[in-house]
Amino acid sequence: MWIEYCCPQCHATCRQDSIESTDILSCQKCKLIVRIAPQSIGNDRLTRCLVCPSAELFVRKNFPQKLGVWIVTAGLAGSCVAWAWHELIATFAILFATALVDVVLYMVVPNCLACYRCQARYGGVESHGTFTGFNLETHERHRQFLARSESLAGSKKL
Template sequence: MNIVCACPACHTGMYQASIEDASSITCPTCGQSIAIPQGGIQFAEQNAHPRLVRCLVCPSTELFVRKNFPQRLGIAIVIVGLAASCVAWGYRDLFWTFGILFSTALLDVVLFFVVPDCLTCYRCGARYTGINGMGEFGNFNLETHEKYRQQAARRRQSTLPS
């Protein structure tokens, strides 16, 4: 099981592999250590894959399944495909216009089946890969995401100087 998260102290990205064997996650930049909570990872049987119960960075138990793919890259692929097809349309080349659109859609389908899933925490955004049993967690829920987004906005607003 691997984790990619932001350090709570310096907000730089951290990556650690084999977290089920570790007792803490240490930031390589500032050196802050995040202790892995007891019961955060459950081991069902000897030699069985561990099961994630909650986020190991924050106290949240609400996680969702998503593709382990950068959203900005996906949007960039769509925008480039759209722009290229618009250029072909401007040259009145119908074959190239639809060829570019269909190849962009085909690339999207291939990426969907090739890119693995990961678990993501609603609260802190930590991503967990190499996990079995992701079916216990649902897909993205906008209501849950909005709840955590509003909580973060209130926390930021309460810490602002008056």
């Protein structure tokens, strides 16, 4: 199992492999050590986030979203050009090819777990049975909590 997370202190992206066999996470840049709570990984299953105290994780594809947006945008642009040239068959061929690429990527790319609160990602997790897909309400609750926390921290500096 591996983890990719943002260091709470220096905000560098950190990646650590074999997290089930260690009890600490360490940042390679600032050397911050985050202790893993013993109950976080039970029976080789993740029960909560290792970086923050959140137990709310969701299942997502381990694929860069920006690349997915570029693939769809390129398909849309290509079909618009074909449509402008009055190539009806080419227009729909490009759209169907883009959809086919999307389906193939969906089938091939493995799942990973992500934390709503700190956006840490966990790969190589065997079972996602206890966690579900993305929930906008849960995400919004964590986003608003973070915004309020930053607002309070900013007002204390004044």
